[in-house]
Amino acid sequence: MKIPPVKGTRDFYPPDMVRRNWIIDGWKKVSVRNGFEEYDGPIFEYLKMFQIKSGDEIVEQLFSFEDRGGRDLALRPEITPTLARMVNQQINSLPKPIKWFSVPRLFRAERPQKGRLREFFQWNIDIIGADDNVLADAEVIFTTIDYLQEVGLSSKDVKVKMSSRKLLAAVLRNIGIPEDKHDALYTLLDKKAKLPPKTFTEMLDKQVHDSKQANKIKAFMELESVPHVEKMFSRDNEVVMANDELAEVRHRLDQMGVADYCIFDPSIVRGLAYYTGVVFEVHDVVGDLRAICGGGRFDNLLHDFGGPLIPATGMGMGDCVLQILFEQKGLIDKNLPEKQLDYFVATVDKPLNIGMADGVVEKTEEDIVVQLTAKLRLAGYFATFSYKAGGLSKQLKEASDRNAGKCIIIGEEFKNNQLVVKDMATGKQELVDYDKFLSGLKS
Amino acid sequence: MKIPPVKGTRDFYPPDMVRRNWIIDGWKKVSVRNGFEEYDGPIFEYLKMFQIKSGDEIVEQLFSFEDRGGRDLALRPEITPTLARMVNQQINSLPKPIKWFSVPRLFRAERPQKGRLREFFQWNIDIIGADDNVLADAEVIFTTIDYLQEVGLSSKDVKVKMSSRKLLAAVLRNIGIPEDKHDALYTLLDKKAKLPPKTFTEMLDKQVHDSKQANKIKAFMELESVPHVEKMFSRDNEVVMANDELAEVRHRLDQMGVADYCIFDPSIVRGLAYYTGVVFEVHDVVGDLRAICGGGRFDNLLHDFGGPLIPATGMGMGDCVLQILFEQKGLIDKNLPEKQLDYFVATVDKPLNIGMADGVVEKTEEDIVVQLTAKLRLAGYFATFSYKAGGLSKQLKEASDRNAGKCIIIGEEFKNNQLVVKDMATGKQELVDYDKFLSGLKS
Numbered sequence: 001m002k003i004p005p006v007k008g009t010r011d012f013y014p015p016d017m018v019r020r021n022w023i024i025d026g027w028k029k030v031s032v033r034n035g036f037e038e039y040d041g042p043i044f045e046y047l048k049m050f051q052i053k054s055g056d057e058i059v060e061q062l063f064s065f066e067d068r069g070g071r072d073l074a075l076r077p078e079i080t081p082t083l084a085r086m087v088n089q090q091i092n093s094l095p096k097p098i099k100w101f102s103v104p105r106l107f108r109a110e111r112p113q114k115g116r117l118r119e120f121f122q123w124n125i126d127i128i129g130a131d132d133n134v135l136a137d138a139e140v141i142f143t144t145i146d147y148l149q150e151v152g153l154s155s156k157d158v159k160v161k162m163s164s165r166k167l168l169a170a171v172l173r174n175i176g177i178p179e180d181k182h183d184a185l186y187t188l189l190d191k192k193a194k195l196p197p198k199t200f201t202e203m204l205d206k207q208v209h210d211s212k213q214a215n216k217i218k219a220f221m222e223l224e225s226v227p228h229v230e231k232m233f234s235r236d237n238e239v240v241m242a243n244d245e246l247a248e249v250r251h252r253l254d255q256m257g258v259a260d261y262c263i264f265d266p267s268i269v270r271g272l273a274y275y276t277g278v279v280f281e282v283h284d285v286v287g288d289l290r291a292i293c294g295g296g297r298f299d300n301l302l303h304d305f306g307g308p309l310i311p312a313t314g315m316g317m318g319d320c321v322l323q324i325l326f327e328q329k330g331l332i333d334k335n336l337p338e339k340q341l342d343y344f345v346a347t348v349d350k351p352l353n354i355g356m357a358d359g360v361v362e363k364t365e366e367d368i369v370v371q372l373t374a375k376l377r378l379a380g381y382f383a384t385f386s387y388k389a390g391g392l393s394k395q396l397k398e399a400s401d402r403n404a405g406k407c408i409i410i411g412e413e414f415k416n417n418q419l420v421v422k423d424m425a426t427g428k429q430e431l432v433d434y435d436k437f438l439s440g441l442k443s
Numbered sequence: 444m445k446i447p448p449v450k451g452t453r454d455f456y457p458p459d460m461v462r463r464n465w466i467i468d469g470w471k472k473v474s475v476r477n478g479f480e481e482y483d484g485p486i487f488e489y490l491k492m493f494q495i496k497s498g499d500e501i502v503e504q505l506f507s508f509e510d511r512g513g514r515d516l517a518l519r520p521e522i523t524p525t526l527a528r529m530v531n532q533q534i535n536s537l538p539k540p541i542k543w544f545s546v547p548r549l550f551r552a553e554r555p556q557k558g559r560l561r562e563f564f565q566w567n568i569d570i571i572g573a574d575d576n577v578l579a580d581a582e583v584i585f586t587t588i589d590y591l592q593e594v595g596l597s598s599k600d601v602k603v604k605m606s607s608r609k610l611l612a613a614v615l616r617n618i619g620i621p622e623d624k625h626d627a628l629y630t631l632l633d634k635k636a637k638l639p640p641k642t643f644t645e646m647l648d649k650q651v652h653d654s655k656q657a658n659k660i661k662a663f664m665e666l667e668s669v670p671h672v673e674k675m676f677s678r679d680n681e682v683v684m685a686n687d688e689l690a691e692v693r694h695r696l697d698q699m700g701v702a703d704y705c706i707f708d709p710s711i712v713r714g715l716a717y718y719t720g721v722v723f724e725v726h727d728v729v730g731d732l733r734a735i736c737g738g739g740r741f742d743n744l745l746h747d748f749g750g751p752l753i754p755a756t757g758m759g760m761g762d763c764v765l766q767i768l769f770e771q772k773g774l775i776d777k778n779l780p781e782k783q784l785d786y787f788v789a790t791v792d793k794p795l796n797i798g799m800a801d802g803v804v805e806k807t808e809e810d811i812v813v814q815l816t817a818k819l820r821l822a823g824y825f826a827t828f829s830y831k832a833g834g835l836s837k838q839l840k841e842a843s844d845r846n847a848g849k850c851i852i853i854g855e856e857f858k859n860n861q862l863v864v865k866d867m868a869t870g871k872q873e874l875v876d877y878d879k880f881l882s883g884l885k886s
Contacts (some may be wrong), residue, residue, distance in 0.1 A: 002749030003492045003528060006516060009485030011529050014543065017481045033785075033825040038460045042452030042562055043486065043518075043548060044506070049446045063487070063516075065508035068552060073449060073506075075486075085446060086454050097830055100457065105486060105548070109511060119485055130830065135813070146820055255810055256817035306445030342476075367698055370578070374699035377589055382476040387540055387573065 008110075008118030020121070022336055023319055023326075024103050027123040030150055031101035034143040036125050039100050041082035047072040049081045052304055053274055063109045063118075075107035078316070079124055081305065087128055088307035096129035097136065106318075115290050115321040123147075123293075126314030128302070134245065136313050137278045137297060138252035144282065144293060144315050145258045152331050158292065160282050161265035162250070165275040165296065167229070167242035168220075168266070174236045175216045177208065183273040185217075190271040192221060221267040226250070229266070249278055274298045278313070284325055292325060293317030342381040344399035344424075345369045348392050348411030368410045372419075379441040400424060451553075451561030463564070465779055466762050466769075467546050470566040473593055474544035477586040479568050482543050484525035490515040492524045495747055496717055506552045506561075518550035521759070522567050524748065530571055531750035539572035540579065549761075558733050558764040566590075566736075569757035571745070577688065579756050580721045580740060581695035587725065587736060587758050588701045595774050601735065603725050604708035605693070608718040608739065610672070610685035611663075611709070617679045618659045620651065626716040628660075633714040635664060664710040669693070672709070692721055717741045721756070727768055735768060736760030785824040787842035787867075788812045791835050791854030811853045815862075822884040843867060 005011055012020055028038065047064050054077075064074040076082060079102055087098060102124045112118055125143055130136035141160055148158055168189075172182055185207055192200050201218070208214040223229050226247050233239035246264070253262050270279045277297030284292065295315030303309045326332045347365040369385045376383035384402070386395050392409065399407040409420040419437055422429045448454055455463055471481065490507050497520075507517040519525060522545055530541060545567045555561055568586055573579035584603055591601055611632075615625055628650055635643050644661070651657040666672055669690050676682035689707070696705050713722045720740030727735065738758030746752045769775045790808040812828045819826035827845070829838045835852065842850040852863040862880055865872045 002531065003489050003495075005485060005528065006487060006489060006510075006514065009487070011485070011525075011532075012483040013529065013533070014480035014482055017483060020483075021481070033820050033823065035825070035827045037457035038464070039457055040455040040460060040463075042448060042454070043550070044449060044452070044562075046446050046449060052446075063508060063510065065506060067449075067506065071449065082454075085448065086456065088445065089454070090456065107486070119487075132830075142817060142820075149821065252813065255814045257814070257821065258817070370695065371698045371700070374585060374701070377476050377585075378592065378700065380476065380593075382478070384478045387575075 006118075008112035010117065010119065018336055019323070019332055020319070022332065023322065024121060024123075026147060026151055027101075027103055027317075030143060030147040031123075031125060034099075034125075034139065034146060036099045036101035036143070039083070039086065039102050040104060041076070041079060041086060041102075043105065044073045044075050045082060045085075047074040049085065050074055050077060053081055053084075053301070054078075054272065061108050061110055063107050076104065077106055077108050079104040079106070079122070080126075080301065080314070080316075083124070083126060084301050084305035084307070088302055088305055091302070091307055091310075094129075097131075098126070098128040099139075100128075101125045115324055117320055121319040123317045123319075124314065126312060128312040129310045130313075133277065133297065133311055133313070134248045134252060136311070137249045138256065140295060140313050140315050141249070141253060141262070141280060142256045142258055144295070144317070145253075145261045147317075148261070148282065149258075151326070151335065153325070153329070155260040156285065157329060158261070158282055158284050158325075160262045160280050161268045162246065162262055162278065162280040163264065163266045163268040164242050164246045164278050165270070166277050167239065167246060168269060170236065170238040170242050171220050171229075171233065172217070174233055174239055175213050176210075177213060177217075181207065186269050186273060187271050189217070189221065189267070190269040192267050192269075223266050224264070226264050246278060270294055270296055274300060274304070276300060280315075282317075284328075289325060290321050292321050339403050340382060341384065341399075341402045341404040342406065343373075343376050343383040344395070344402060344404035344407045345373050345376070345383060345385045346392060346395035346399065346407055346409050348409055365410045365414070368414060372408065372410070375438060375441065381441075396422075449561075451555035453560065453562065461779055462766070462775055463762070465775065466765065467564060467566075469590060469594055470544075470546055470760075473586060473590040474566075474568060477542075477568075477582065477589060479542045479544035479586070482526070482529065482545050483547060484519070484522060484529060484545075486548065487516045487518050488525060488528075490517040492528065493517055493520060496524055496527075496744070497521075497715060504551050504553055506550050519547065520549055520551050522547040522549070522565070523569075523744065523757070523759075526567070526569060527744050527748035527750065531745055531748055534745070534750055534753075537572075540574075541569070541571040542582075543571075544568045558767055560763055564762040566760040566762075567757065569755060571755040572753045573756075576720065576740065576754055576756070577691045577695060579754070580692045581699065583738060583756050583758050584692070584696060584705070584723060585699045585701055587738070587760070588696075588704045590760075591704070591725065592701075594769070594778065596768070596772070598703040599728065600772060601704070601725055601727050601768075603705045603723055604711045605689065605705055605721065605723040606707065606709045606711040607685050607689045607721050608713070609720050610682065610689060611712060613679060613681040613685050614663050614672075614676065615660070617676055617682055618656050619653075620656060620660075624650065629712050629716060630714050632660070632664065632710070633712040635710050635712075666709050667707070669707050689721060713737055713739055717744060717747070719743060723758075725760075727771075732768060733764050735764050782846050783825060784827065784842075784845045784847040785849065786816075786819050786826040787838070787845060787847035787850045788816050788819070788826060788828045789835060789838035789842065789850055789852050791852055808853050808857070811857060815851065815853070818881060818884065824884075839865075 050058050062074040062077055067073055103121055106122050107119055125140060127136040127140060169182060188203055188207060204214050226243055229243050253259050268279055268281050275296045276299045279296035281291040281294045293315055297313040299311045301312050347369055373383045373385050386398050404424050407422040407424055413420060413431060417434045418431045419434055420429055421432050493501050505517040505520055510516055546564055549565050550562055568583060570579040570583060612625060631646055631650060647657050669686055672686050696702050711722055711724050718739045719742045722739035724734040724737045736758055740756040742754045744755050790812055816826045816828050829841050847867050850865040850867055856863060856874060860877045861874045862877055863872055864875050
């Protein structure tokens, strides 16, 4: 019976797995050198946990199920709720700031689209409980950029678009939008770049009936720099303070040497209500892909999950859009680590006999190959032999194709207990006593 | 709102994650050096896919759910069906033998017990399409032992108990058990070690009414060596052939230098019907834990999943029992990799000011710390500074606690553009020109 894979999922054949590992290993390496420690939680949690941060609408986008004990569970669509749960559980014993990262596998019960699958990986970095909010926001953005630079995405390829939810809230208040309308507006304003201008204007007009107010919102979202905001709202202390905070984050990023990646963009909103300060997204400069990542400050997160009020800031980057961008830029294949085969063990005269061996056999060349390969592996080397029947030249070609560092040849010389060791890079061969070779492996 | 984790799942706080990574990295390292390539599939598949190999009973042990398209899906309880599906999809283009490994996260909807959780990791290695079955079986067992030896489990700690399903089938036929009773008997015989002897005898008597036959089965299962089997069934050609094959695998393992780990144990059956040749399990010698891993030959797997008849052999090792054993033997903590902090950047006079900075600031010591740390990270080093307010001695203690290789001190000398670089191992300090230090990082 032949059964297909489920749509929106991926099979990772070995060449795909090498790519997946390259992406994930890069995320891990950059996290560690920036001082983040790895954590993970379960693949499924109580369904209601995912409603706290994202509201009831999230239920529609979840794979949920009931276990045999009648509990409503769901596959995690994000790891932030798990992070909040785990940090709250140990809030008193964890040293601050908590700098954690994770590379969870996540799930969304949506119709698969380009760059958006039902199963994917997402890099998450979070800083919780730092005293200096500006420095923490800057470190999260810096770490994101450190990864982009690591994989060869320059400031000509991608930009970190930054704004501030605090600034947007202050602007909306300044314009006269009542507080209870803000959350719905965030969701709409977040979609501005994805909507045709006319559609956006119509939708905005439905939420903001006063056209002067609507125009002011649109004007703000098109401002090009922090000084422009200061000019437009110079007399509003709340706007000025939020603006200053954003300028300070920008100043830190300048100090950190990555300012060329960063631009101010007040149209960056992030849809969810839970952001409370700086928000940012990374976009490719060509601009035809979804956001590569998004993040920002969310100081109420732990409190919303039953914990104390502690500042927090973080970032999430999925692997699907990233992989499309890497392919567009030709960045994966040239960066993949070379396969390291330390030893290829070959025979001269007798092709490897891959038929049945007798119960009790004399030591044939094949036996030596198996024995030596096993000893090399036990000593920690990546060693192999040919599974195909074929003479020495075919075996040497296979060794070369597999990028072997050295090829050991079992031949005539073995009667004198000697191996031929060929350096595949230089082509140089030398005779080595078998016992000396083995004792050399152990030391 | 405080929500607990789901029972039978695990939270991996950073210290737990270090342990999990140590186990998984070990599996990966040993797989690669033995020539296996990594693959993975989706976390969920069509429910019916899991019934092919394990029968309808498996449905009771699965987390299953219906997606919005009305498809019956399930979280994978094992990866072998996915392996069969993926190999069948590309059977003609994949070079043989296919030597693949995976470290899937798996799920069982069971009551959690010691060493058996609802969510766990399992190392899988498989060889498909090898011409030499004996060598392939031996390589799977060898790779398993290579890992055990790698992590410090000697042949005094654990044993590979080997038998053969082909041998057991021949013995049952010799004894006169009809073919249609074999599958049910495998399930029972597999439980022998876990049942009190009296209970086992009673259950066996229910399936095998002839007490002579039942006694012969029990006698076989208690035989201590391959020669004993030969003696008991010397005139049965089928038994002798299965026996010889097992002896050949054993002979290969002897050649490979790991025979001290291996013992013949005809009570090893493996419950599932799908095994067709050599079967094995690894057990701790003390013997109070479940099997650490299990495996064997299953030549019908691909065919059962709609593909061709191609020989296959493999092994699966979960992380739960293994971790209990590691803890019993004190093997984890001493083997964990040391944390590598390359640089700790400290200040002399002025404790790091972690309050708000001004929008525009002169370069303070703190600025230099942030700048230098960023440059070190961008150059690929793991670098950090203290987030706490505290003088130099406190910072040096923190650097030492964090196992820093070097500590860079920003002090008076910085007026002359010089850094103090302290080697934390030797205590030696030297003055280095800041620009020279930076240009050294780039090269």
